Amino acid sequence: MTPDDTLCYLNGEYLSLSKAHIPVLDRGFIFGDGIYEVVPAYRKRPFRLEQHLDRLQRSLAEARIDNPYPREQWHAIIGWLTQSATVEDLVVYMQVTRGVAKRDFTFPANVAPTVFAMASPLNRPSPAQRERGLRTISVPDLRWLRCDIKSVSLLGAVLARQQAADRGVDEVVQHRDGRLTEGSASNVWVVKSGRVLAPPRDNLILEGIRYGFIQELCERASIPFDARIISMSEVRGADELMLSAATREVLPIVELDGRPIGDGRPGPVYRHLRRGYDEAIDAL
Numbered sequence: 001m002t003p004d005d006t007l008c009y010l011n012g013e014y015l016s017l018s019k020a021h022i023p024v025l026d027r028g029f030i031f032g033d034g035i036y037e038v039v040p041a042y043r044k045r046p047f048r049l050e051q052h053l054d055r056l057q058r059s060l061a062e063a064r065i066d067n068p069y070p071r072e073q074w075h076a077i078i079g080w081l082t083q084s085a086t087v088e089d090l091v092v093y094m095q096v097t098r099g100v101a102k103r104d105f106t107f108p109a110n111v112a113p114t115v116f117a118m119a120s121p122l123n124r125p126s127p128a129q130r131e132r133g134l135r136t137i138s139v140p141d142l143r144w145l146r147c148d149i150k151s152v153s154l155l156g157a158v159l160a161r162q163q164a165a166d167r168g169v170d171e172v173v174q175h176r177d178g179r180l181t182e183g184s185a186s187n188v189w190v191v192k193s194g195r196v197l198a199p200p201r202d203n204l205i206l207e208g209i210r211y212g213f214i215q216e217l218c219e220r221a222s223i224p225f226d227a228r229i230i231s232m233s234e235v236r237g238a239d240e241l242m243l244s245a246a247t248r249e250v251l252p253i254v255e256l257d258g259r260p261i262g263d264g265r266p267g268p269v270y271r272h273l274r275r276g277y278d279e280a281i282d283a284l
């Protein structure tokens, strides 16, 4: 699927990605004033779509942008994009900005939001990637204090991820005031003495849709789960470390700052959660 044959949705129309244009005064372009969502779809079936649409609604409300569409219309757009795609496993991207207006920080009056959505091929983590695990570095979290909003203002995440790329590793593990926050575009999980730990759902992290899902998988398997502040020394001393995100699903982190986590190999809790994830995809 290239830009020429990818169909996308823009403000009520379906068209090829290469023909989709927005005015330069769009507030998403000028201010990063918008919200987005990323929904994985397997065999063209969206995974945990209602939770993603709930989070879209929550982010829009926090940004004080009216949700432009009722839920059925979002369903229709996502259904259309996935059904018309030429591959089976997809990632659906949706973005809503505050719209096009003269450049002024205050909200414009009577301006319609800009709505864009597209479906691209989802490259699922390969069996080799799952076995190899991820290498990471720790970096200070330099983002703003509303990381719970899925905002398109992603400069902090871009700069963080580039540090990982510059060092030839897969992802960063961010920390603020000595506590674990999250990856550049993923939630980070600690396993210690058979317990799964996650940073609390507060303003310092984005609560991933996989956050609730992994909690459910733990509950089903009677694996103790705690959402609490986690120090970086606990991260370094973890038995296992994992990350989760729509496109990466759940993956083991086997190295942090050049040192192995646990024995440096994917661990038993990861394997258990991984199996639960795969079963949920198969059952879609």
Ligand SMILES: Cc1ncc(COP(=O)(O)O)c(C=O)c1O
Binding pocket: 038, 182, 183, 184, 185, 186, 187, 205, 206, 207, 208, 209, 210, 211, 244, 245, 246, 247
């Ligand atoms: C900062 C951040 N945290 C966490 C996540 C994981 O969220 P989800 O599981 O909904 O993909 C993402 C997703 O890309 C993210 O950008």
